[in-house]
Amino acid sequence: MSAVPAAPSSRPGSARPDKPPPPPFVLWGSLGLVGLTLVLGWDWEYGIGFSLRDIYDNLGRYNPVLEGVRNLDWSTLASPTVLAGFAETFQMAAIATILGGIVALPLALLNSVTGAPNTFVYVAVKNFNSFIRAIPDLIYAVFFVAAIGRGALPGVLALFFLSIAVIAKLTSDIVDGIDQGPVESARASGASHTQMVKTAVLPQILPGYTSFALYTFEINLRGSAVLGFVGAGGIGEVFNNYYQRGWYDRLVAVVIGFFVVVFIVDRISIAVRKRLL
Amino acid sequence: MARTSTGGMTDAQAQQRSEDIVRPEKPFNRFRWTVTITLLVLFFVTSATVDIELSQLAALPERTLFYLGLMYTPPDVTEAPSAITAMIESLGMAWIGTMIGAVVSFPLAFLAATNLFGKPVVFAARQILNFFRSVPEIVFLILLLPVTGLSPVTVALALGISSIGTLGKLGAEVIEGIEGGPVEAAAAAGGGRLQRIRWAVIPQVIPEIVALWLYRFEINIRNSAVAGAVGAGGIGTLLVRQIGQVREWAAAGTSLAIMVIITLLVDTISGRVRRRIIRGPTRAVDLGANAGEQPEGTGPGAGPKREGPTGSVGGGSFVPV
Numbered sequence A: 001m002s003a004v005p006a007a008p009s010s011r012p013g014s015a016r017p018d019k020p021p022p023p024p025f026v027l028w029g030s031l032g033l034v035g036l037t038l039v040l041g042w043d044w045e046y047g048i049g050f051s052l053r054d055i056y057d058n059l060g061r062y063n064p065v066l067e068g069v070r071n072l073d074w075s076t077l078a079s080p081t082v083l084a085g086f087a088e089t090f091q092m093a094a095i096a097t098i099l100g101g102i103v104a105l106p107l108a109l110l111n112s113v114t115g116a117p118n119t120f121v122y123v124a125v126k127n128f129n130s131f132i133r134a135i136p137d138l139i140y141a142v143f144f145v146a147a148i149g150r151g152a153l154p155g156v157l158a159l160f161f162l163s164i165a166v167i168a169k170l171t172s173d174i175v176d177g178i179d180q181g182p183v184e185s186a187r188a189s190g191a192s193h194t195q196m197v198k199t200a201v202l203p204q205i206l207p208g209y210t211s212f213a214l215y216t217f218e219i220n221l222r223g224s225a226v227l228g229f230v231g232a233g234g235i236g237e238v239f240n241n242y243y244q245r246g247w248y249d250r251l252v253a254v255v256i257g258f259f260v261v262v263f264i265v266d267r268i269s270i271a272v273r274k275r276l277l
Numbered sequence B: 001m002a003r004t005s006t007g008g009m010t011d012a013q014a015q016q017r018s019e020d021i022v023r024p025e026k027p028f029n030r031f032r033w034t035v036t037i038t039l040l041v042l043f044f045v046t047s048a049t050v051d052i053e054l055s056q057l058a059a060l061p062e063r064t065l066f067y068l069g070l071m072y073t074p075p076d077v078t079e080a081p082s083a084i085t086a087m088i089e090s091l092g093m094a095w096i097g098t099m100i101g102a103v104v105s106f107p108l109a110f111l112a113a114t115n116l117f118g119k120p121v122v123f124a125a126r127q128i129l130n131f132f133r134s135v136p137e138i139v140f141l142i143l144l145l146p147v148t149g150l151s152p153v154t155v156a157l158a159l160g161i162s163s164i165g166t167l168g169k170l171g172a173e174v175i176e177g178i179e180g181g182p183v184e185a186a187a188a189a190g191g192g193r194l195q196r197i198r199w200a201v202i203p204q205v206i207p208e209i210v211a212l213w214l215y216r217f218e219i220n221i222r223n224s225a226v227a228g229a230v231g232a233g234g235i236g237t238l239l240v241r242q243i244g245q246v247r248e249w250a251a252a253g254t255s256l257a258i259m260v261i262i263t264l265l266v267d268t269i270s271g272r273v274r275r276r277i278i279r280g281p282t283r284a285v286d287l288g289a290n291a292g293e294q295p296e297g298t299g300p301g302a303g304p305k306r307e308g309p310t311g312s313v314g315g316g317s318f319v320p321v
Helices: A024-041 A052-059 A064-070 A074-078 A080-110 A119-134 A137-148 A152-176 A180-188 A193-230 A235-245 A248-276 B011-022 B030-049 B054-072 B077-111 B119-134 B137-148 B152-176 B180-188 B193-230 B234-245 B249-279
Strands: none
Touching: A024 B077, A024 B249, A052 B137, A052 B152, A064 A248, A064 B137, A074 A080, A074 A248, A080 A119, A080 A152, A080 A193, A080 A235, A080 A248, A080 B030, A119 A152, A119 B249, A137 A152, A137 A193, A137 B054, A137 B193, A137 B234, A152 A193, A152 B054, A180 A193, A193 A235, A193 A248, A193 B137, A193 B193, A235 A248, A235 B137, A235 B193, A248 B119, A248 B137, B054 B249, B077 B119, B077 B152, B077 B193, B077 B234, B077 B249, B119 B152, B137 B152, B137 B193, B152 B193, B180 B193, B193 B234, B193 B249, B234 B249
16 A cells, blocks of 8 residues: 555645746736736826726716706607708718628738639728727727718718627638638639629628627717717717707706617618527 | 429429428518518618718718828828827726726626526616616716816726626626636525635636737727816827817828727737637646637636627627627
8 A cells, every 4th residue: 555645735734736836928018017007007198097986086076967867858859850860860870881892801801811803802801890990989980080070970980990899800710711612612612703703602691790880870879979979960960069069957858768769770780680690 | 395293294393392392381481571661661760760861971972082082192200199198098997997897897797697696686777777878978978077086096997887887787797607616606505695606606707807808908999088078188188189179180091091090909819818818728638628729618717608709709799788
């Protein structure tokens, strides 16, 4: 009974082995996480000065939003401006999603090794998509408002680019993950690149693509809330108007109305997307 | 008249017949047709009714090129330092926002996972997450402004609150994808629910959840532009001022370029780190994992993988449903 030692431990009498030190990646990664938070959160030249204490101290200040919540003005939801704002938001989101969806499909196909005819096109389109994605919708909106004037058109354009960014990104990811079998058999039977994409790639990605387009409609509805602040139409114009005047009783009512609308659309969209996939 | 042996038909007839036999009739896809027609109708109705003047649309290409010309012939590089400072502020809002979202969403993700909690808890947690997901950043921002004022901190808070929904939902999906073995082992050793979560669930999900944070950080960098709507700092505010208010086009050209470059740079770094987190070290020869594709669940820190590249955080993508 003398052959096997009780436990491979450095400490005699201890049954539990020593805990191994964390791998360098985990160690440095955690330090980086904490370090970045401190550097960017601290109150100095390059930090935003985040302080829970400040927030806590400010909670007791007079708060017009809470005042607005107490005297909600529901009647404002039925006013023509608000209804027109909601209608415009829907119109903008619908047009932008449909146009963006049409443009995004080829961009998504060319953004993948399988879908692109050659490496040059693949790299070019990939970079183009990243570029489109790097500019936020609000910046598109402010540019087009400055270029062609206020209204729904700059808003549609901003959401159009947002839609391209979202749909192309998500769809190209499923193009990368498709079953390569049909692609191979299309090539083996002598299909041209276009024929291959049409018969072997498209049928595999269409359900996902349609689902993403619907999802983008939800994103566009939500996105339209901010565009009005720079004059690009939609319900955001109403938000901005009430916010500038400090009419929080109406603002909060419209915000709640907006939330309900978005929530209902989300539910419908999710139900349809479940059916699709 | 070439006659074939098949019952006196011409070649053309024979081919036609063979096609009729070999190729089945294309099924009529009612769902696809409904979708297509609905979309067409929707598009034409909305386009016809929306308040867009045709003159605006006609002027679009020319005006766009004109102002792009003002921005980049040449851009005013003397404005670069202020743009970089503003961009750092944006990164700060995005990062702090992400951390706020991470901290709050972490417990919610567990509560929303069907394999850990019962139906009522999961349902309640999911509704909370849905709420945060449905409200756009700008709404949180204007509702918070009276509390913390026009400052980057307010933007960070707004970004954080709206990150809770997505982070929690995706986190819950990660948790639902774990392997049951360790949980069973912990249960067999007498671990309660909290102990099971601490020792069997968290170690499995933490890499993917941290990767989610980084992914959300990339999104929040873009979303931090929302500050520009009210003037709460960062690159968004700078660009809205330069383009929309004072119309310093050449300076705006520089700011825009800097924003795009830094955004893409951070994306690249963050994407690499995420891939490293999910896939483990590339040269993991001693662990028997090959450099390219790893089989499921191998490699240090490799969390459970959902099927295919679509679900993988390492690939930088999610399938939202």
